[in-house]
Amino acid sequence: MVISSTIVDSDQSVHYTFASRYVRTSLPRFKMPDEPIPKDAAYQIINDELMLDGNPRLNLASFVTTWMEPECDKLIMSSLNKNYVDMDVYPVTTELQNRCVNMIAHLFHAPMGEDETAVGVGTVGSSEAIMLAGLAFKRKWQAKRKSQGKTCDNPNIVTGSNVQVCWEKFARYFEVQLKEVKVKEGYYVMDPAKAVEMVDENTICVAAILGSTMNGEFEDVKLLNDLLMKKNKETGWETPIHVDAASGGFVAPFLYPDLEWDFRLPLVKSINVSGHKYGLVYAGVGWVVWRTKDDLPDELVFHINYLGSDQPTFTLNFSKGSSQVIAQYYQFIRLGFEGYKDVMKNCHENMMVLKEGLENTGRFSIISKDIGVPLLAFSLKDSSKYTVFSISESLRRFGWIVPAYTMPPDAQHISVLRVVIREDFSHSLADRLIADIVKVVHELDGSAGSTAHTSGTHSGETVEHGSRDVTQGIAKYWRRFLNHGKKTSSVC
Amino acid sequence: MVLSSAVSETDASLHSTFASRYVRTVLPRFKMPENSIPKEAAYQIINDELMLDGNPRLNLASFVTTWMEPECDKLIMSSINKNYVDMDEYPVTTELQNRCVNMIAHLFNAPLGETETAVGVGTVGSSEAIMLAGLAFKRRWQNKMREQGKPFDKPNIVTGANVQVCWEKFARYFEVELKEVKLREDYYVMDPEKAVEMVDENTICVAAILGSTLNGEFEDVKRLNDLLVEKNAETGWDTPIHVDAASGGFIAPFIYPELEWDFRLPLVKSINVSGHKYGLVYAGIGWVIWRNKEDLPDELIFHINYLGADQPTFTLNFSKGSSQIIAQYYQLIRLGHEGYKNIMENCQENAMVLKEGLEKTERFNIVSKDNGVPLVAFSLKDHSIHTEFEISDMLRRFGWIVPAYTMPPDAQHVTVLRVVIREDFSRTLAERLVSDITKVLHELDTLPAKLSAKKTVSEENGLTVDTEHEVTKKITDAWRKFVADKKKTSGVC
Numbered sequence: 001m002v003i004s005s006t007i008v009d010s011d012q013s014v015h016y017t018f019a020s021r022y023v024r025t026s027l028p029r030f031k032m033p034d035e036p037i038p039k040d041a042a043y044q045i046i047n048d049e050l051m052l053d054g055n056p057r058l059n060l061a062s063f064v065t066t067w068m069e070p071e072c073d074k075l076i077m078s079s080l081n082k083n084y085v086d087m088d089v090y091p092v093t094t095e096l097q098n099r100c101v102n103m104i105a106h107l108f109h110a111p112m113g114e115d116e117t118a119v120g121v122g123t124v125g126s127s128e129a130i131m132l133a134g135l136a137f138k139r140k141w142q143a144k145r146k147s148q149g150k151t152c153d154n155p156n157i158v159t160g161s162n163v164q165v166c167w168e169k170f171a172r173y174f175e176v177q178l179k180e181v182k183v184k185e186g187y188y189v190m191d192p193a194k195a196v197e198m199v200d201e202n203t204i205c206v207a208a209i210l211g212s213t214m215n216g217e218f219e220d221v222k223l224l225n226d227l228l229m230k231k232n233k234e235t236g237w238e239t240p241i242h243v244d245a246a247s248g249g250f251v252a253p254f255l256y257p258d259l260e261w262d263f264r265l266p267l268v269k270s271i272n273v274s275g276h277k278y279g280l281v282y283a284g285v286g287w288v289v290w291r292t293k294d295d296l297p298d299e300l301v302f303h304i305n306y307l308g309s310d311q312p313t314f315t316l317n318f319s320k321g322s323s324q325v326i327a328q329y330y331q332f333i334r335l336g337f338e339g340y341k342d343v344m345k346n347c348h349e350n351m352m353v354l355k356e357g358l359e360n361t362g363r364f365s366i367i368s369k370d371i372g373v374p375l376l377a378f379s380l381k382d383s384s385k386y387t388v389f390s391i392s393e394s395l396r397r398f399g400w401i402v403p404a405y406t407m408p409p410d411a412q413h414i415s416v417l418r419v420v421i422r423e424d425f426s427h428s429l430a431d432r433l434i435a436d437i438v439k440v441v442h443e444l445d446g447s448a449g450s451t452a453h454t455s456g457t458h459s460g461e462t463v464e465h466g467s468r469d470v471t472q473g474i475a476k477y478w479r480r481f482l483n484h485g486k487k488t489s490s491v492c
Numbered sequence: 493m494v495l496s497s498a499v500s501e502t503d504a505s506l507h508s509t510f511a512s513r514y515v516r517t518v519l520p521r522f523k524m525p526e527n528s529i530p531k532e533a534a535y536q537i538i539n540d541e542l543m544l545d546g547n548p549r550l551n552l553a554s555f556v557t558t559w560m561e562p563e564c565d566k567l568i569m570s571s572i573n574k575n576y577v578d579m580d581e582y583p584v585t586t587e588l589q590n591r592c593v594n595m596i597a598h599l600f601n602a603p604l605g606e607t608e609t610a611v612g613v614g615t616v617g618s619s620e621a622i623m624l625a626g627l628a629f630k631r632r633w634q635n636k637m638r639e640q641g642k643p644f645d646k647p648n649i650v651t652g653a654n655v656q657v658c659w660e661k662f663a664r665y666f667e668v669e670l671k672e673v674k675l676r677e678d679y680y681v682m683d684p685e686k687a688v689e690m691v692d693e694n695t696i697c698v699a700a701i702l703g704s705t706l707n708g709e710f711e712d713v714k715r716l717n718d719l720l721v722e723k724n725a726e727t728g729w730d731t732p733i734h735v736d737a738a739s740g741g742f743i744a745p746f747i748y749p750e751l752e753w754d755f756r757l758p759l760v761k762s763i764n765v766s767g768h769k770y771g772l773v774y775a776g777i778g779w780v781i782w783r784n785k786e787d788l789p790d791e792l793i794f795h796i797n798y799l800g801a802d803q804p805t806f807t808l809n810f811s812k813g814s815s816q817i818i819a820q821y822y823q824l825i826r827l828g829h830e831g832y833k834n835i836m837e838n839c840q841e842n843a844m845v846l847k848e849g850l851e852k853t854e855r856f857n858i859v860s861k862d863n864g865v866p867l868v869a870f871s872l873k874d875h876s877i878h879t880e881f882e883i884s885d886m887l888r889r890f891g892w893i894v895p896a897y898t899m900p901p902d903a904q905h906v907t908v909l910r911v912v913i914r915e916d917f918s919r920t921l922a923e924r925l926v927s928d929i930t931k932v933l934h935e936l937d938t939l940p941a942k943l944s945a946k947k948t949v950s951e952e953n954g955l956t957v958d959t960e961h962e963v964t965k966k967i968t969d970a971w972r973k974f975v976a977d978k979k980k981t982s983g984v985c
Contacts, residue, residue, distance in 0.1 A: 173808070
């Protein structure tokens with residue numbers, strides 16, 4: 001990109017960016033440069049480096065929204081410089097947040113009277129939302145124990161081992177023990193009966209997931225509620241439920257309105273949902289809603305004094321941009337119930353197209369269910385010659401990012417590929433992906449087949465492995481080693 | 493805005509937004525509407541409502557950046573759909589974050605070898621940064637006490653009463669006691685001696701502020717360090733320091749490079765700074781840097797397994813936008829050391845212009861110091877007739893948002909007005925503000941003149957009658973005092 005031309009020191013700003021000295025000299029990486037550079041050079045340098053990032057829209061690993069309408073982009077741009085936390089200075093933005101909270105609360109059937117306002121807050125994502133909900137449960141449980149004169153130094157939470165990593169963060173940072181119900185082959189979500197068994201008097205809540213990260217399945221919250229109600233009656237412990245509806249919260253109400261998973265179940269006290277997943281907003285917004293005021297201990301709410309007016313807040317983050325909250329409100333009024341329903345139905349249909357295409361190849365087992373978040377998780381029927389990790393790597397060459405994961409304990413021997421169907425994943429893209437997967441499988445078949453042929457001619461002696469096999473073997477061993485040490489269900 | 497025209501059911505999208513039925517019908521506020529509406533209508537409706545928000549650039553209350561160059565806006569928009577946490581998908585964005593961390597660590601004189609990488613992370617703001625730093629201190633202290641066989645259920649943190657509210661959040665949410673050094677009139681920051689006195693064996697750290705929210709002052713971190721080194725030598729408790737440099741972290745290195753407040757002081761183990769204050773980036777980014785690897789307990793770091801690659805992370809938030817990280821990197825390379833220095837010097841000069849203009853009116857005491865964050869905090873010399881809150885209210889009519897606060901305990905009787913000088917607050921704006929403040933003072937002056945005339949008349953008659961204005965004022969003052977007493981008034985920012 002270097003075009004040589006004479007550079008006169010006094011007049012650098014006139015030259016084309018690509019010919020300027022700044023693009024030829026590499027900038028210091030780890031220390032601030034001493035001098036400024038022209039803004040177009042700065043722009044170009046960063047823009048060119050970022051070309052090597054993955055393309056967000058081909059990232060089939062992520063639930064997070066990667067496309068919004070240009071009108072919404074305009075709104076986002078114009079509110080970039082508004083600090084969300086300045087409630088007094090930006091009253092309308094604050095009002096929009098309140099409206100979103102109320103809309104979501106109604107969507108989840110929170111038991112509110114006509115004039116009551118919902119209890120909830122906008123957050124940066126489901127991680128913050130879950131930490132706030134967990135804090136509320138912990139504080140309520142501590143208060144209850146203290147009033148009963150019992151010890152409150154060993155709180156625990158019961159979840160499935162398929163939980164997203166933020167629950168582990170919550171447990172570790174806020175000193176709550178995590179009691180995990182192990183999943184098993186063929187049953188990849190939390191078993192309600194096992195969960196209720198694990199509940200003891202130190203359990204601050206049971207967390208159910210609506211839309212498991214691994215395979216998009218909805219946990220049976222109703223069964224959990226019914227079993228827990230029975231146990232609560234026997235023990236008198238009043239253990240509540242939290243529903244982590246990060247992905248499912250904006251899917252279930254539209255595709256499966258009769259599925260009872262939300263505040264219609266009496267033990268559900270709080271729900272979190274990611275605005276930036278199927279809420280159809282760019283990364284950076286989540287929501288947590290509590291059933292009633294009583295479920296949010298007042299001592300956790302801070303009253304900030306702005307210019308003499310009282311502003312109650314309960315978030316971990318303080319200053320942040322307003323853009324995503326405004327974008328969420330835009331989506332709510334732009335799409336309405338009908339609009340969201342159409343988008344989700346479309347995602348579901350595209351998922352079925354992909355599923356049928358993969359089933360037709362005869363090589364894959366489909367691990368995900370039809371009912372759930374629109375994603376497809378599939379594994380190889382025959383993993384002896386190559387694994388899903390090889391497929392994942394080969395697909396990168398075509399531009400697709402399709403991740404491969406091992407399931408959490410006790411199903412670590414199962415590896416899956418996962419494709420998330422977002423709003424911007426069209427039917428034609430689905431067809432194309434199938435075609436590319438078929439290509440990759442044939443390629444891998446070819447290289448695995450030739451190796452088998454080679455080793456066949458050396459029967460009776462040590463089998464000679466093709467170099468590809470060796471590489472794969474090492475990679476497989478190394479991955480297993482890593483997975484063993486770390487929590488493999490910490491994917492998202 | 494309603495223009496009447498015939499609306500045909502089948503063809504609603506062709507009509508001008510303002511004539512469409514959607515603008516005539518009020519949208520439901522608290523429930524999702526049943527039907528969709530055209531995108532232009534949605535845009536217009538929201539845009540029109542937002543017109544009633546304050547103008548961010550006239551918000552003199554906030555430290556948070558309100559303007560960036562258009563080139564940077566372009567970068568921001570193009571990365572708005574990148575989820576920052578996908579390190580494997582967006583390796584360059586992750587690399588840019590690492591570079592920013594290293595640049596900031598060097599700026600703070602972290603003791604790094606030539607090839608060592610800094611220990612730090614980008615966060616959503618200083619709140620998250622402080623919580624992470626506090627967590628690290630708490631965990632280290634717990635491990636230390638456990639080793640020594642001592643109880644570790646009562647950790648505390650020593651700070652000044654002038655701390656920003658996020659420290660109280662940290663204390664409340666993570667169950668750490670907050671021991672506050674009270675302020676006093678004319679000394680509005682934490683006194684290092686009093687702080688060190690308060691340190692006991694349960695203290696996980698002492699938090700000093702570089703750039704106090706209320707008056708921009710830098711606390712004397714060097715003195716705190718020296719006193720604490722002495723105490724540590726006596727007690728053997730090894731109490732560390734954290735510097736909350738949310739505002740000051742991008743000022744001190746450029747205007748006061750000789751001031752020792754950072755990792756040059758041996759007891760300083762972590763520093764946080766807000767990228768979105770004088771880091772000159774829009775709201776939504778902060779940084780926390782640790783001195784070295786030992787200061788961040790490994791058990792707090794999560795190792796996420798992405799496609800077999802190990803990614804260590806330590807943040808409270810997970811998914812979030814990448815835009816602000818890229819914008820921070822843009823500013824760091826676009827401006828460089830020299831550029832930041834020029835901007836901070838400029839802010840300081842504008843602060844002086846404002847300060848001189850206010851001093852000329854002879855009605856105000858300047859509470860902020862010259863050395864510190866470029867802001868001007870000032871209070872009325874004479875409180876008997878009107879208060880700072882009234883000035884604040886009246887300035888709103890001119891479009892200015894200038895907040896009035898009471899100082900934290902034990903200086904609650906002092907009220908100040910505070911103007912923050914940001915990059916986009918020019919000298920002309922400063923002069924305009926002075927003239928508007930002068931106008932407001934004259935207006936307020938005329939009111940009591942009538943009152944005192946009435947008062948002398950009624951006093952002559954042996955009665956002191958409160959005018960309606962006085963009654964209202966008395967009620968408002970009493971209510972404000974009631975509210976201020978009940979809540980933590982230093983919960984301002």
